[in-house]
Amino acid sequence: MTANTENQPVTVFHVVAGVASAWALYRIIALFRPKSRHSLRSAAILVLGDIGRSPRMMYHAQSFAENDFMTYVIGYGGSKPISALERLPKLQLRYLPEPPSVLKALPFVLFAPLKIMHQVASVLCELLISIDEPPEYLLVQNPPSIPTLALVWLVGRIRGCKVIIDWHNLGYSILALKLPKTHPFVRISKWFEATFGRTAYAHLFVTEAMKDHLVKEWGLVGEKIVLHDRPPKHFRRCSAQDIHDLFSRLTPTLPKHKSLTNFLPEFQLPYSTLMTDRTRPSEGATPTLNMDPVSVTAPIYENVQPPCLRRDRPALVVSSTSWTPDEDFGILLEALNQYERRAEDLAHSDDKKRLPKLLMVVTGKGPEREYYMNKITDLEKNWRWVRCLSLWLEAEDYPKFLGSADLGVCLHSSSSALDLPMKVVDMFGCGLPVCALNFQCLPELVKDGKNGLIFNSSDELAEQIESLLISFPSTQRLDALRSSLISTTRSTDDSQNGAHEWEWCSWDENWNRTLKPLLLR
Ligand SMILES: *[C@@H]1O[C@H](CO)[C@@H](O)[C@H](O)[C@H]1NC(C)=O
Ligand SMILES: *[C@@H]1O[C@H](CO)[C@@H](O)[C@H](O)[C@H]1NC(C)=O
Numbered sequence: 001m002t003a004n005t006e007n008q009p010v011t012v013f014h015v016v017a018g019v020a021s022a023w024a025l026y027r028i029i030a031l032f033r034p035k036s037r038h039s040l041r042s043a044a045i046l047v048l049g050d051i052g053r054s055p056r057m058m059y060h061a062q063s064f065a066e067n068d069f070m071t072y073v074i075g076y077g078g079s080k081p082i083s084a085l086e087r088l089p090k091l092q093l094r095y096l097p098e099p100p101s102v103l104k105a106l107p108f109v110l111f112a113p114l115k116i117m118h119q120v121a122s123v124l125c126e127l128l129i130s131i132d133e134p135p136e137y138l139l140v141q142n143p144p145s146i147p148t149l150a151l152v153w154l155v156g157r158i159r160g161c162k163v164i165i166d167w168h169n170l171g172y173s174i175l176a177l178k179l180p181k182t183h184p185f186v187r188i189s190k191w192f193e194a195t196f197g198r199t200a201y202a203h204l205f206v207t208e209a210m211k212d213h214l215v216k217e218w219g220l221v222g223e224k225i226v227l228h229d230r231p232p233k234h235f236r237r238c239s240a241q242d243i244h245d246l247f248s249r250l251t252p253t254l255p256k257h258k259s260l261t262n263f264l265p266e267f268q269l270p271y272s273t274l275m276t277d278r279t280r281p282s283e284g285a286t287p288t289l290n291m292d293p294v295s296v297t298a299p300i301y302e303n304v305q306p307p308c309l310r311r312d313r314p315a316l317v318v319s320s321t322s323w324t325p326d327e328d329f330g331i332l333l334e335a336l337n338q339y340e341r342r343a344e345d346l347a348h349s350d351d352k353k354r355l356p357k358l359l360m361v362v363t364g365k366g367p368e369r370e371y372y373m374n375k376i377t378d379l380e381k382n383w384r385w386v387r388c389l390s391l392w393l394e395a396e397d398y399p400k401f402l403g404s405a406d407l408g409v410c411l412h413s414s415s416s417a418l419d420l421p422m423k424v425v426d427m428f429g430c431g432l433p434v435c436a437l438n439f440q441c442l443p444e445l446v447k448d449g450k451n452g453l454i455f456n457s458s459d460e461l462a463e464q465i466e467s468l469l470i471s472f473p474s475t476q477r478l479d480a481l482r483s484s485l486i487s488t489t490r491s492t493d494d495s496q497n498g499a500h501e502w503e504w505c506s507w508d509e510n511w512n513r514t515l516k517p518l519l520l521r
């Protein structure tokens with residue numbers, strides 16, 4: 001050994017201690033090191049949150065498992081995951097334990113670090129010990145960045161897994177919504193994200209804008225792939241029969257107060273719903289509806305037809321919001337107020353054109369819901385043309401509801417301006433055009449005038465809703481938007497009419513085409 005004796009005298013003790021600690025370290029690492037480097041065709045997916053509320057990670061898991069990867073999904077329980085995750089034989093859900101409830105009684109300064117320590121221990125325990133064959137790939141969602149990125153980086157080193165970071169958004173930018181940009185927490189969080197997120201086998205991005213930004217700012221190392229969100233295959237436009245079934249099911253859950261029942265058209269289950277009718281329209285008003293539905297006598301049988309959409313249905317407009325301050329629900333409320341006035345004016349004018357009654361349904365839960373719903377109840381006392389409901393839909397009803405609606409509204413504004421709203425992706429999957437609040441990278445998804453409209457203010461939103469719903473149910477402009485959505489959903493390879501004009505496909509197709517080649521290389 002040729003130690004440089006000029007600077008520091010090297011004693012035998014130093015050498016022995018050095019060799020011994022290197023050997024000990026090697027043994028510790030070797031403990032975790034697989035005999036063969038890693039088992040091929042396996043993947044661990046880490047979500048430091050409720051698995052059932054992380055659709056993109058669930059779709060990833062499904063795609064891995066359908067492509068013959070042994071797939072472990074590690075995250076917290078809470079809501080029910082999509083059924084594919086429970087059905088696929090090659091997929092294992094591994095739930096992390098919640099932090100002990102005694103911790104929650106502690107003040108935040110104590111609770112936060114203890115919670116993180118608990119997370120670190122439980123994640124490492126899963127990734128290093130419970131999964132005994134080291135997975136080939138380790139896919140992690142960011143944010144949350146702390147402590148996940150560091151853990152995944154460490155596990156990647158120890159077990160030789162290829163780390164894939166799925167950049168949904170930037171963790172520090174979400175923190176910066178609550179704290180000033182220069183706050184030490186924001187800086188630490190940014191440093192952490194940039195340090196541990198910089199190097200990976202591959203980086204996935206939800207938008208081109210995010211890729212460009214991170215490549216430029218942080219100099220990411222590894223493969224870089226934009227994997228836009230796409231809806232799963234079963235998201236589609238509903239038939240009149242689907243709509244009839246859905247509303248037969250939902251009607252009992254609607255609020256019973258007079259202001260709503262007087263607003264909606266009359267209906268009688270199971271023959272008609274507020275949207276559909278299966279009695280022959282030509283027979284005149286409500287034929288033989290109070291007869292016993294079981295006795296299928298000839299006259300009733302003749303009167304019962306496959307359901308069709310009724311012409312006097314309200315226009316169904318849907319928005320899903322998290323009811324947080326960064327999604328300004330006030331914009332929608334103001335637009336609805338303007339719509340009400342416009343509809344009333346038109347009803348009294350000589351103009352032949354009329355606006356329909358508008359039933360606004362808002363899905364989602366969140367802190368500002370109470371506040372706005374109270375405001376709406378007040379406003380509705382003077383409204384004749386608009387009602388607004390807040391509904392909670394089961395996971396399997398959600399795509400059906402979108403597939404039944406006439407128009408979607410998106411108020412998403414992004415903390416980083418680099419991510420896109422998944423709810424618009426869902427709406428497009430269900431053939432539902434949207435009006436979406438403008439922000440920087442929105443045009444990557446919403447093509448103004450093609451699959452939806454982009455607004456900057458409540459005035460513009462009100463104008464757009466009016467222009468789309470005028471003369472409902474014969475709505476030319478809306479129909480044009482919808483048909484461009486449905487036709488592009490069908491045709492996957494549309495390269496001859498303008499390459500990047502407007503590509504659309506299902507999550508599987510996109511995944512198979514974009515990510516799979518990298519994984520099977
Ligand atoms: C919204 O603002 C953007 C840029 O500020 C502009 O390009 C766009 O035309 C505006 N949209 C409408 C509908 O006016
Ligand atoms: C994606 O690949 C998997 C596995 O080869 C296959 O089962 C699936 O049908 C493919 N999906 C599409 C939409 O091509």
